[in-house]
Amino acid sequence: MTATLFFVQVLNGLQLGVLLFLIAAGLTLVFGVMDFINLAHGVQYMLGAYLAVAFYGVVGNFLFALIMALLASLAFGLLLEFLVFRHLYERDHLDQVIATFGIILFLNHAVRMVWGAAPLTLPMPDAFTGSVLLAPGQLYPVWRLVIIASGIAVAGGLYLLVTHTRIGMLVRAGATNARMVSALGVNIKRLFMIVFGFGTMLAGFAGVMIAPIISVEPGMGTNILILAFVVIVIGGIGSIRGAFVAALLIGLVDTLGRSFSIDVLRLVMAPSPARTVGPAIASILIYVLMAIVLFLRPAGLFPARGR
Amino acid sequence: MIKCTPMLAVAAACGLLTSVAHADDLKVGFIATLSGPPAVIGIQARNGFQLAVKDLNGKLGGVNTEVFVADDELKPDVAVTKVKSLIDRDKVDFVVGPIFSNILGAIEKPVTEANVILISPNAGSSAFAGKSCNPNFFVTSYQNDQVHEVLGQYAQDSGMKKVIIIVPNYQAGKDAAAGFKHKFTGQILDEIYVPLGQLDYSAELSRIAAAKPDAVFGFIPGGMGVNFVKQYRQAGLADKITFLSAFTVDESTLPAQKDAALGMLAGSNWAPNLDTPQNKKFVEEYLKEYNAVPATYAFQAYDAALLIDSAVKAVNGKLGNKDALRAALKKADFKSLRGEFKFNNNHYPIQNFYLTKVAKRADGKYETEIVKTVFTNFGDSYAKDCPMK
Numbered sequence: 001m002t003a004t005l006f007f008v009q010v011l012n013g014l015q016l017g018v019l020l021f022l023i024a025a026g027l028t029l030v031f032g033v034m035d036f037i038n039l040a041h042g043v044q045y046m047l048g049a050y051l052a053v054a055f056y057g058v059v060g061n062f063l064f065a066l067i068m069a070l071l072a073s074l075a076f077g078l079l080l081e082f083l084v085f086r087h088l089y090e091r092d093h094l095d096q097v098i099a100t101f102g103i104i105l106f107l108n109h110a111v112r113m114v115w116g117a118a119p120l121t122l123p124m125p126d127a128f129t130g131s132v133l134l135a136p137g138q139l140y141p142v143w144r145l146v147i148i149a150s151g152i153a154v155a156g157g158l159y160l161l162v163t164h165t166r167i168g169m170l171v172r173a174g175a176t177n178a179r180m181v182s183a184l185g186v187n188i189k190r191l192f193m194i195v196f197g198f199g200t201m202l203a204g205f206a207g208v209m210i211a212p213i214i215s216v217e218p219g220m221g222t223n224i225l226i227l228a229f230v231v232i233v234i235g236g237i238g239s240i241r242g243a244f245v246a247a248l249l250i251g252l253v254d255t256l257g258r259s260f261s262i263d264v265l266r267l268v269m270a271p272s273p274a275r276t277v278g279p280a281i282a283s284i285l286i287y288v289l290m291a292i293v294l295f296l297r298p299a300g301l302f303p304a305r306g307r
Numbered sequence: 308m309i310k311c312t313p314m315l316a317v318a319a320a321c322g323l324l325t326s327v328a329h330a331d332d333l334k335v336g337f338i339a340t341l342s343g344p345p346a347v348i349g350i351q352a353r354n355g356f357q358l359a360v361k362d363l364n365g366k367l368g369g370v371n372t373e374v375f376v377a378d379d380e381l382k383p384d385v386a387v388t389k390v391k392s393l394i395d396r397d398k399v400d401f402v403v404g405p406i407f408s409n410i411l412g413a414i415e416k417p418v419t420e421a422n423v424i425l426i427s428p429n430a431g432s433s434a435f436a437g438k439s440c441n442p443n444f445f446v447t448s449y450q451n452d453q454v455h456e457v458l459g460q461y462a463q464d465s466g467m468k469k470v471i472i473i474v475p476n477y478q479a480g481k482d483a484a485a486g487f488k489h490k491f492t493g494q495i496l497d498e499i500y501v502p503l504g505q506l507d508y509s510a511e512l513s514r515i516a517a518a519k520p521d522a523v524f525g526f527i528p529g530g531m532g533v534n535f536v537k538q539y540r541q542a543g544l545a546d547k548i549t550f551l552s553a554f555t556v557d558e559s560t561l562p563a564q565k566d567a568a569l570g571m572l573a574g575s576n577w578a579p580n581l582d583t584p585q586n587k588k589f590v591e592e593y594l595k596e597y598n599a600v601p602a603t604y605a606f607q608a609y610d611a612a613l614l615i616d617s618a619v620k621a622v623n624g625k626l627g628n629k630d631a632l633r634a635a636l637k638k639a640d641f642k643s644l645r646g647e648f649k650f651n652n653n654h655y656p657i658q659n660f661y662l663t664k665v666a667k668r669a670d671g672k673y674e675t676e677i678v679k680t681v682f683t684n685f686g687d688s689y690a691k692d693c694p695m696k
Contacts, residue, residue, distance in 0.1 A: 002517065004517075005513060005514070005517045008513045008517075009510055009513055012509035012510050012513060013510075015509065016507060016509075112342075112346075117342070117343070117344065117346035117347055117350070118347045118559075118562060118563065119344070119347075119530045119533045119560070119563040120563060121533070121537070121563050121564075121565065131541065131542070131543050137516050137517065137519055137547075138513065138516050138517065139516070139542055139543030139544075140542075141538075141541040141542060141543075143541070144509065213507065213534070213537065213538060213541070214506045214507060214533075214534045214537075214538075215506075215530050215533035215534050215537070215563050217344050217530050218343075218344065219343070219344060220506070223504060223506075255509070255510045258501075258510045258511070259510045259511075259513070259514060275498055275500070279476050279500045279501070279502070283502050
């Protein structure tokens with residue numbers, strides 16, 4: 001274990017964290033502001049990736065595919081909101097879970113029918129295909145740096161939006177007490193729709209950004225959704241700041257755990273059992289982290305005020 | 308139709324009598340994973356099998372053949388239900404399938420105990436190759452370990468000293484690592500076990516880059532492999548550290564891996580460019596019919612159909628005499644697409660194995676091509692424990 005390897009792994013952790021943040025931000029907004037559990041958030045991430053592949057197939061330009069995929073994700077999110085979700089806001093959480101789970105099944109199959117079960121790929125934009133030499137032998141793909149940068153930019157943008165604009169103020173107020181906001185004459189339905197569409201678009205953005213690295217396939221949103229829920233629970237439901245900190249924390253803990261658990265265990269046990277125990281410990285680390293955080297701060301690291 | 312009385316309630320006996328009564332139709336149940344991400348593989352196998360039936364004008368062994376297709380959903384319990392209904396309701400004479408070894412483990416007993424012949428076009432787990440080999444069970448693919456041994460042998464022969472192994476953390480992954488180590492005696496710098504279904508390998512790739520081995524051996528099947536190969540290339544390792552793999556770069560994943568996989572090495576019992584006349588014809592037809600390059604799964608299923616064809620012909624369509632049928636199957640009297648082919652005493656193949664390399668075809672599609680023969684007439688190491696002669 002060297003300092004450079006450690007540094008590279010920190011970068012890897014940041015990249016995973018940023019990606020998680022992009023997904024969790026939308027989820028925490030929808031959950032926090034609307035008190036709505038949207039399990040279908042993961043398939044919207046998948047859909048973003050598929051749409052980008054589809055648009056890329058039409059014009060062969062990444063930027064165009066990205067913009068079109070974002071607009072299409074937004075449109076599709078609003079359509080879902082109009083057709084399904086808005087009828088569920090008043091229902092209890094179990095109904096929401098069942099309905100949105102149904103949407104997961106439906107969309108996963110729909111995607112398979114339209115694009116087939118085989119994994120698809122989205123090529124990287126030409127300008128970012130290279131890699132930078134961080135240390136002898138350690139090449140780091142530029143695209144991963146782009147993901148980190150874009151994630152941080154989105155976080156900054158969201159921070160400004162939520163803390164320094166009128167709509168952000170309404171969102172914060174809505175997260176604290178939606179009824180009161182409605183009573184003050186704000187069209188809460190429209191606010192919900194904006195928040196929901198925006199959340200969908202963020203998930204779609206995450207899907208497009210990761211598509212050049214991983215394969216685009218049905219069901220790709222399912223596992224990441226679980227991590228996103230872990231993030232928003234640790235961060236405090238409804239808190240963008242919490243989601244950001246928690247996402248980076250999870251990304252780092254998971255990546256560093258996977259990379260160094262065996263080396264650390266070798267200090268205290270023989271190499272062979274360390275090799276067996278290491279991966280097992282690494283895969284539960286983030287859940288241990290969640291348990292500890294919830295034990296010390298049951299409402300998460302940065303609970304939205306007034307909840 | 309002869310009625311099945313409760314006295315004859317053994318399902319197999321009923322199936323047998325009714326099929327004799329019908330005498331005109333041959334019924335084959337085909338079970339594979341046809342949904343979920345690994346569906347690509349099952350669909351290849353199904354296509355291969357159906358192509359063979361079509362080439363034989365819908366008649367295996369000269370008998371009108373009906374194929375019942377079932378999807379095991381990669382769930383052992385679902386698979387058992389489906390094969391039971393293939394046997395009890397559809398009265399099939401043969402079951403062809405499955406793709407995955409864990410499914411094979413679940414359906415082997417229900418099928419063979421009903422005295423129905425089970426032919427695996429892909430899964431070749433060690434469980435039924437040794438002591439528990441079964442007279443009603445045949446394999447047209449390989450014993451799983453063999454493919455990993457090909458790469459171990461190649462690494463050994465080409466003088467590699469330090470290797471890192473990366474496999475998913477489950478039984479097949481550990482078997483793969485063990486198979487590689489059977490033949491490779493150099494230093495294993497590290498064995499990396501990743502959770503099944505992992506998508507991002509950045510952490511593992513950084514470790515590999517830091518350790519600087521001569522080669523990486525990987526068994527990273529399906530969508531996982533698509534991701535790993537792309538990221539391996541993106542991290543700039545593909546040109547520096549040889550990537551040897553099994554079931555990671557093949558025609559089912561290459562359409563997604565594309566240029567990222569070019570030049571990567573794998574082990575196989577066949578490749579689309581294998582030079583036999585029957586294989587040339589098969590690859591051409593498959594391309595025309597399905598607009599895709601066939602992978603081993605397709606050719607092994609095609610061979611399974613040829614195997615049934617040869618045996619049914621040998622017994623003149625009299626499927627009632629199971630002993631004669633089994634003996635005819637054992638002979639493997641058909642022209643396998645791979646050329647040389649015969650069954651070992653455990654009903655697993657004895658065949659050649661090759662080192663293959665990913666290349667781009669003239670039509671822009673991708674395929675694996677044979678680099679060299681690593682094993683000739685290679686049987687698996689479990690056959691000696693099998694009591695069958």
